[in-house]
Every structure is written in structure tokens, then in C-alpha cells.
Amino acid sequence: MSLQDKHLDDLFRERLGNFTPEPPAGVWNRIQEKLDRKRVVRRMVFYRWAGAAAVLLLAIISGVLVIPDKMGNLNQAEGRKTQLPAQTIQQDTPTPETAIPINVADSPGRKTATEKGSRLKERQQVDLPVQEKVRESWRPVLTAENGQHGRGDLTLPEQKEITLVMIPGQKLMVAMATPPDHHKEQGKVWKPVVSKEKKEMEWELGLRLTPAYASQSTGYSAAYALNLSNTASSGQTGVGGGISVGMKASKRWRVESGLYYSRSDVSQRRTSSFASSNADYFAMASADKNFYSNRITMENGMLALNTPAGKIHIDQVPQQSKLVSGAETAIGMNTILLTPDDFLQVFDFLELPLTARYQILDGKMVLELQSGLSANFVVGNQVFVGEGSDRQYLGRTSNIAPLGFSGMAGLGFSYPLSKKIAITLEPRASYWFSSMNNSGEVTFKPWKIGVVSGLTFGF
Amino acid sequence: MEDFRDIIDACLSGDHRAPGELYRKLAPKMYGVCLRYAKDTHEAEDNLQEGFITVFSKLKDFRHEGSFEGWVRRIIVNVSLDSCRKKQQLLYVDEMKKLESATGEDEAIAHLPVEDLVKVIQELPPRYRMVFNLYVMEGYSHSEISRELGISEGASKSDLSRAREILRNKLKVHYSDVRHNRRYSL
Numbered sequence: 054m055s056l057q058d059k060h061l062d063d064l065f066r067e068r069l070g071n072f073t074p075e076p077p078a079g080v081w082n083r084i085q086e087k088l089d090r091k092r093v094v095r096r097m098v099f100y101r102w103a104g105a106a107a108v109l110l111l112a113i114i115s116g117v118l119v120i121p122d123k124m125g126n127l128n129q130a131e132g133r134k135t136q137l138p139a140q141t142i143q144q145d146t147p148t149p150e151t152a153i154p155i156n157v158a159d160s161p162g163r164k165t166a167t168e169k170g171s172r173l174k175e176r177q178q179v180d181l182p183v184q185e186k187v188r189e190s191w192r193p194v195l196t197a198e199n200g201q202h203g204r205g206d207l208t209l210p211e212q213k214e215i216t217l218v219m220i221p222g223q224k225l226m227v228a229m230a231t232p233p234d235h236h237k238e239q240g241k242v243w244k245p246v247v248s249k250e251k252k253e254m255e256w257e258l259g260l261r262l263t264p265a266y267a268s269q270s271t272g273y274s275a276a277y278a279l280n281l282s283n284t285a286s287s288g289q290t291g292v293g294g295g296i297s298v299g300m301k302a303s304k305r306w307r308v309e310s311g312l313y314y315s316r317s318d319v320s321q322r323r324t325s326s327f328a329s330s331n332a333d334y335f336a337m338a339s340a341d342k343n344f345y346s347n348r349i350t351m352e353n354g355m356l357a358l359n360t361p362a363g364k365i366h367i368d369q370v371p372q373q374s375k376l377v378s379g380a381e382t383a384i385g386m387n388t389i390l391l392t393p394d395d396f397l398q399v400f401d402f403l404e405l406p407l408t409a410r411y412q413i414l415d416g417k418m419v420l421e422l423q424s425g426l427s428a429n430f431v432v433g434n435q436v437f438v439g440e441g442s443d444r445q446y447l448g449r450t451s452n453i454a455p456l457g458f459s460g461m462a463g464l465g466f467s468y469p470l471s472k473k474i475a476i477t478l479e480p481r482a483s484y485w486f487s488s489m490n491n492s493g494e495v496t497f498k499p500w501k502i503g504v505v506s507g508l509t510f511g512f
Numbered sequence: 513m514e515d516f517r518d519i520i521d522a523c524l525s526g527d528h529r530a531p532g533e534l535y536r537k538l539a540p541k542m543y544g545v546c547l548r549y550a551k552d553t554h555e556a557e558d559n560l561q562e563g564f565i566t567v568f569s570k571l572k573d574f575r576h577e578g579s580f581e582g583w584v585r586r587i588i589v590n591v592s593l594d595s596c597r598k599k600q601q602l603l604y605v606d607e608m609k610k611l612e613s614a615t616g617e618d619e620a621i622a623h624l625p626v627e628d629l630v631k632v633i634q635e636l637p638p639r640y641r642m643v644f645n646l647y648v649m650e651g652y653s654h655s656e657i658s659r660e661l662g663i664s665e666g667a668s669k670s671d672l673s674r675a676r677e678i679l680r681n682k683l684k685v686h687y688s689d690v691r692h693n694r695r696y697s698l
Contacts, residue, residue: 062648064621073540
């Protein structure tokens with residue numbers, strides 16, 4: 054570096070080092086507005102995650118509450134089937150710890166049960182399902198002395214004695230105990246057999262395809278609209294899919310959840326002619342008349358382009374595009390992006406629904422009404438120019454909320470193909486309650502109409 | 513150097529007046545920095561705005577291990593560089609004609625209003641402007657500039673040299689205009 058250069062640098066440093074011009078008054082107001090908006094967005098994000106957690110919690114709670122209840126119903130139903138004709142014992146009103154030891158007899162015919170009356174305080178009739186018929190369908194809740202319990206086939210190769218533990222207000226349980234030596238000769242093996250009776254399907258697993266037409270309702274602030282050259286955007290058809298898990302809550306009600314993937318394409322149609330659109334900013338050569346045009350602004354150091362779905366942050370300027378800086382527009386000197394094709398904003402979603410279904414028609418063909426809420430996670434966000442194989446990556450849409458909620462209503466037809474498999478056809482409509490764009494400037498609420506079709510497997 | 517600890521703590525504890533006070537203390541100096549990196553006042557205002565939003569968003573991360581003003585300045589410079597990086601995509605660098613060497617810039621720098629000095633810096637092509645600011649005003653080395661801007665050290669040196677050359681010529685022309693006008697206005 055020459056002395057001359059150093060001298061020049063020093064002079065600049067000296068004059069500009071303490072340069073402290075007063076910034077325009079509006080800057081601080083804009084900073085405050087943006088900080089406030091950020092706080093609101095943070096709060097909204099918190100509420101949305103809290104909402105998702107609530108939906109999940111609701112799903113879990115309904116699962117936890119309904120499943121044991123259903124199992125209880127099943128026990129009761131099966132218990133009724135195994136009502137014993139004559140085998141009763143006399144028992145005192147049981148205390149929580151009351152135990153009735155029963156000896157299972159060796160005889161291949163009728164089993165007998167005996168009572169240790171000394172351990173009972175009040176006499177009460179109890180049906181004991183230790184009968185021949187019981188073998189057909191009884192799957193008792195078993196509790197071993199070590200505390201383990203469960204339902205299922207009972208095989209007691211070494212058990213000579215079964216103790217019924219009666220707990221008031223609770224289910225009948227059978228506790229196994231190692232028999233006293235003097236009972237050994239009385240019993241050998243007792244093996245109830247699982248019922249082969251046809252049961253009603255309680256659970257359903259579904260595989261679904263979700264072809265749908267998707268569009269959206271939009272709104273934006275006046276300031277945002279100023280930079281918006283084209284408000285026309287069109288919906289697209291698309292196909293998604295997923296799995297569903299349904300559970301019968303009562304004869305007519307069913308609860309369903311699952312996980313679906315879907316993709317939503319928002320096409321921003323180009324303006325065919327500047328003269329016929331509000332993008333008529335400046336005179337262009339005729340060759341460029343069919344270019345899509347939009348004002349480019351700077352946001353957070355990035356090129357941004359306003360669309361009805363939100364600001365597109367441009368990562369790559371596509372080929373065959375033209376950036377015209379210093380173009381004179383209706384609102385001053387601006388930079389314009391000219392592209393030969395439409396923009397395609399592509400969003401990918403994972404949907405976690407919680408749906409209630411009510412059966413209104415019960416025959417060979419089942420018809421249900423259904424309604425539900427979904428937590429929608431945005432897992433993909435890309436913008437392209439052009440369609441098909443020629444499309445080029447442009448960037449992404451900014452300020453897209455990672456999570457949004459939607460409501461759904463529809464019908465559900467199902468037709469059995471076999472005892473366990475049914476084909477389903479479900480016309481549904483869904484609508485987002487919350488805006489996908491959380492910038493505060495843009496409201497973007499997708500809606501969707503489609504026919505969900507697929508197969509369900511009952512078990 | 514002013515200690516900002518109290519005012520930072522007030523900002524973090526939710527005192528509504530504190531951010532405004534912090535802004536008023538630092539904004540003029542940072543606006544001066546923004547003006548040097550930007551091509552015009554509009555861009556400088558945008559960068560000042562984005563810079564301070566970043567400052568307030570990251571305030572809780574400041575560890576009080578160095579000068580707060582230096583930390584803020586670093587953020588402002590980064591925002592300015594980012595803004596310029598993006599604009600490089602759309603603003604073709606106007607390859608200016610080779611200008612003849614000029615002398616007599618001392619007098620021009622000493623006498624021209626500081627706003628005019630900023631203006632001639634703003635008129636530099638973006639990359640020259642960045643290199644000149646980083647080297648002369650921030651005290652970066654060429655190797656640091658090459659890392660920061662993703663260019664070679666050689667390019668950084670030649671950009672600086674071209675920036676100085678352009679500045680000299682512009683100052684000379686500018687100063688002669690000012691003197692000329694002053695003569696007529698007297």
C-alpha cells in the first residue's frame with residue numbers, strides 16, 4: 054500500500070469515524086411494529102403447539118378412557134354368554150380382601166366350587182363361571198399371586214385351586230394360588246377354551262387415498278397489496294394418502310384418528326398482458342408481454358416477491374427470467390422480476406385428525422356422518438417457476454406457520470368385501486381455521502374438497 | 513466507552529422504555545455505518561431497521577464479554593453485507609471506465625461536507641463499496657474480507673485499489689463542482 058493510499062484511508066477514517074447522522078423518525082416506529090408482530094407470532098406459535106398438544110392429549114385420553122370401557126363391556130357381554138345355570142355359591146358381602154377359594158374338580162363333567170364360609174361376612178350369590186359351558190367362551194381376568202394379571206386362555210397344568218377375589222364395584226378377577234397339599238388329588242388340569250363365537254369388529258385399520266381439489270381463501274393488508282401485481286391464484290387437484298385407525302365407541306359412534314400426507318399446489322397464474330392487469334407498471338417491448346411480472350422488494354436481506362399466499366423469498370433467480378431494476382412503476386422506482394411461467398407454491402402437510410363418526414344407516418351398506426378436527430404440520434415449502442419437468446426451483450414462501458388447524462365434515466359409505474375387509478368412499482370438505490401465513494399481513498386459509506377412498510380392515 | 517449493562521438488563525426484564533432508549537443511544541452511529549454500506553438512504557434505513565430488530569432479538573445472547581457497541585456494529589455490518597450479497601444477484605456491477613489517476617483529494621476530503629463523502633462511497637459499485645468499508649473503516653485484513661465476501665484475497669486487493677481510484681476521481685470532480693458553485697453563489 055502506497056503512502057498515498059494510506060493517507061486517503063486515514064482521511065476517510067478521520068472524517069467518517071464520528072459520523073453520527075440522526076436516522077429518520079419513522080425507522081424506530083417500524084422497528085417497534087416489527088418487534089410487536091414478532092411477539093404476536095411467537096405467541097401464536099405457542100398457542101398452535103399447545104393446540105396440537107391438546108388434540109393429541111384428547112386422542113390419548115379418549116383412547117385410554119374408551120378402550121378399558123370397551124374391554125369391560127366385552128367382559129360383561131361374554132360374562133352374560135357364560136351365565137351359569139346352577140353353579141352358585143353363597144357368599145358374604147365381600148370386603149375388598151375377601152377371597153373365595155374354589156376347588157376345580159377332576160371330573161370331566163360338571164365342575165364344583167366350594168366355599169370357605171369362615172372367610173365370608175355376609176352371604177351373597179355369586180355366579181361362578183366354572184362350568185363346562187364356560188369352556189366355550191370365558192376368558193377371565195387372571196391375577197397370579199405375584200400380581201401379574203391379564204386376559205386370555207387359561208392353562209393351569211399344576212393348579213389345583215382357583216381363588217376368586219371379589220372387590221366391590223370392580224370386575225371379577227380370578228386369582229391363582231398354589232393349592233394346599235391336601236387338595237392335590239382333587240384337580241388336574243383346567244383349560245378354558247377361547248370362544249369361537251363371532252365378535253363384532255371393535256377396531257378398524259384403514260388405508261386411504263385422498264384425491265382432492267384444493268384452493269384457499271385469502272386476504273392481505275393494503276400495504277401488502279400495494280406490492281402485489283397479481284391477485285389471481287388458482288386451486289389444484291392433488292392426491293395424498295395415509296393410514297387411519299378407528300375404534301367403535303358404541304353401537305353407532307366411532308372415533309377415528311390416523312396420519313395422512315397431502316400436498317397442496319397453489320398456482321400463481323401469469324398475467325397474459327400487462328395492459329389488462331394491475332401489473333401494468335411500465336412499457337415493455339412486445340417480446341416481453343407474456344412475461345409474468347411482479348415487484349421485487351428486499352426483506353431481511355433477501356429478494357422477496359408478494360403473492361396471495363405470502364412473500365416468496367427468492368433463493369435462485371430462474372433461467373430465462375429478467376430482473377429489471379430501476380423500473381418506473383405506479384408507486385415509484387422499483388425492481389421487477391419477469392418470468393416466462395407461472396409460479397407454483399408447493400406445500401406438503403402431515404395431517405393428524407381426530408374424527409367422530411355417527412352411523413345413520415345400518416345394513417349391508419353402512420352410511421356414517423363424520424366431523425372432526427385436524428392438526429396440520431407443514432413439512433414442505435417450496436416455490437417453483439413452471440410446471441412438470443421444466444420447473445425450476447425459485448425459493449420458499451416465508452412466514453408459513455409450521456402448524457395449523459382445520460375442521461372437516463363429510464359422509465362415509467362403506468361396503469363389506471368380506472367379513473373383515475370393507476371398501477370405503479367418503480366425500481369430505483375441510484377448511485383451515487387458522488391462517489397458514491403468520492406474518493400478520495396475509496391471511497391464507499386453504500380449503501379442500503375430495504373423496505377419500507380406501508380399504509378398512511376390522512379386527 | 514459507555515456501559516450498556518443496565519439498559520440491556522432493563523430491556524431483557526421487559527421495561528417498555530428501555531429498547532427506545534437503547535436505540536436512541538446507538539442509532540445515529542449505526543445509521544452512519546449503514547449509510548456507508550448502502551447505495552442510498554432508503555437501503556440504509558432498511559438495514560438499520562433489520563439490524564436493530566436482530567439486535568433486540570439476540571439481546572439475551574450478549575455475554576458482556578466485549579464492547580456492546582462493537583457487538584451491535586458487527587450485526588449492522590453483517591446485515592448490510594447480507595443485503596448486498598442478495599442484491600448482487602440482480603444488480604449487475606457497473607464496470608466503470610478506467611479513470612485517470614487524480615491528485616488533490618486531500619483538500620477535497622478535508623473540505624467536503626461529510627454527507628458528500630458518504631455519497632461518493634455510496635456511488636461505488638457494491639463490491640468495491642463493501643471491500644473499502646471493511647478494509648478502511650472496520651480494519652479487516654484482505655484475508656478476512658476474502659472469507660467474508662467469498663472472493664480471493666487478490667480480488668479484495670484489486671477491488672480496494674479500484675475503489676480508491678474511483679473515490680479519488682469522484683472527489684476531485686465533486687470538489688471542483690462545489691468550489692465552482694460556491695464561487696458563483698458568492
